[in-house]
Amino acid sequence: MFSDRLEAKWIDMFVSVFELCKVKSGDTAAILSETQSREINVHLAELALYRLGAKVFHVQLTTPPQNTPVPVRSTGASNAVQGIQPVITALASSTIVVDCTIEGMLHAPELPHILKEGARLMMVSNEHPDVLERLVPDPLLTPKVKAGIKMLSRADFMTVQSDAGTDLKIDITDTSGTGVWGYCDRPGNVAHWPGGLVLCFPKAGTVNGTLVMDVGDVNLTFKRYLESPITFQIEEDYVTHIAGSGVDADLFREYISAWGDREAYAVSHVGWGMNQAARWDALTMYDKQDINGTELRAFAGNFLYSTGANEAAKRYTLGHFDLPLRHCTIGLDGIVVVENGRLQGDLS
Numbered sequence: 413m414f415s416d417r418l419e420a421k422w423i424d425m426f427v428s429v430f431e432l433c434k435v436k437s438g439d440t441a442a443i444l445s446e447t448q449s450r451e452i453n454v455h456l457a458e459l460a461l462y463r464l465g466a467k468v469f470h471v472q473l474t475t476p477p478q479n480t481p482v483p484v485r486s487t488g489a490s491n492a493v494q495g496i497q498p499v500i501t502a503l504a505s506s507t508i509v510v511d512c513t514i515e516g517m518l519h520a521p522e523l524p525h526i527l528k529e530g531a532r533l534m535m536v537s538n539e540h541p542d543v544l545e546r547l548v549p550d551p552l553l554t555p556k557v558k559a560g561i562k563m564l565s566r567a568d569f570m571t572v573q574s575d576a577g578t579d580l581k582i583d584i585t586d587t588s589g590t591g592v593w594g595y596c597d598r599p600g601n602v603a604h605w606p607g608g609l610v611l612c613f614p615k616a617g618t619v620n621g622t623l624v625m626d627v628g629d630v631n632l633t634f635k636r637y638l639e640s641p642i643t644f645q646i647e648e649d650y651v652t653h654i655a656g657s658g659v660d661a662d663l664f665r666e667y668i669s670a671w672g673d674r675e676a677y678a679v680s681h682v683g684w685g686m687n688q689a690a691r692w693d694a695l696t697m698y699d700k701q702d703i704n705g706t707e708l709r710a711f712a713g714n715f716l717y718s719t720g721a722n723e724a725a726k727r728y729t730l731g732h733f734d735l736p737l738r739h740c741t742i743g744l745d746g747i748v749v750v751e752n753g754r755l756q757g758d759l760s
């Protein structure tokens with residue numbers, strides 16, 4: 413579909429994102445990639461950082477061998493760094509790390525060590541620049557995401573309902589909200605581009621009810637819109653029953669069971685999309701190779717339910733589904749923040 417050719421407009425766009433990250437002349441900037449990374453983004457990052465006068469260097473790892481029963485997708489937990497200490501040291505002593513690994517370093521075990529000296533990490537989601545171009549971070553979104561994070565952190569209960577049959581109750585007492593507005597401008601910050609998300613990792617034993625993925629909801633591990641509904645029973649965080657007779661339910665059952673790991677069935681994170689520029693229908697416009705699907709995690713008003721690793725609940729697994737649902741109503745302590753898939757009040 414695309415020619416992977418450097419375009420001046422894309423260098424400009426990377427420059428504008430790094431300006432939002434407050435990269436300035438003389439800063440040290442590490443571009444982290446692996447041998448299977450999307451080369452055009454690595455190259456665009458380099459050219460843009462040079463234009464800002466940064467001292468740029470590349471850290472490129474060899475994409476490690478596969479050691480899992482199924483392809484790993486959409487975990488946000490790259491294993492590219494492989495714990496290699498000199499790599500961690502080089503990244504940690506930089507002003508900014510531009511993360512061009514395939515999966516991204518958001519949940520990588522090395523991340524805390526990279527950030528602890530004050531490096532910040534900007535993950536460029538593994539999207540074709542054509543996607544990134546439509547979703548250059550907008551500073552006007554930032555206060556809205558921050559407002560959402562506050563609301564989530566203060567609330568004790570999240571409820572999620574839909575006409576399709578979703579009815580979830582999530583105890584979020586003493587649970588901090590987090591979020592991404594699309595750029596990192598302070599020491600220790602982490603962001604990804606595209607951004608626009610508010611979420612939390614619920615504590616153990618706090619999620620109960622029914623989750624119904626309807627036709628048109630999205631399974632981002634498969635980069636696929638559902639064509640037949642799936643109903644999940646969730647008891648104390650774990651999917652205990654998967655009902656549905658279509659191929660979507662079959663694919664879900666097959667992939668999740670392939671991990672042979674009960675933790676793959678538990679909740680990872682819950683939250684909602686905040687980005688009005690991100691589009692639910694974007695998957696129809698691209699080949700799977702061209703996208704990582706972060707746009708669909710961020711489209712405004714989706715309820716994002718995810719299964720897999722959850723540090724807050726001390727659960728670790730590589731199986732991960734990100735499942736954006738449309739047309740849900742999300743309440744925080746009884747106050748509706750998303751109504752039938754539309755952001756409300758300060759969030760809109």
Ligand SMILES: [Fe+2]
Pocket residue numbers: 486487488680681718732733734
């Ligand atoms: Fe996720």
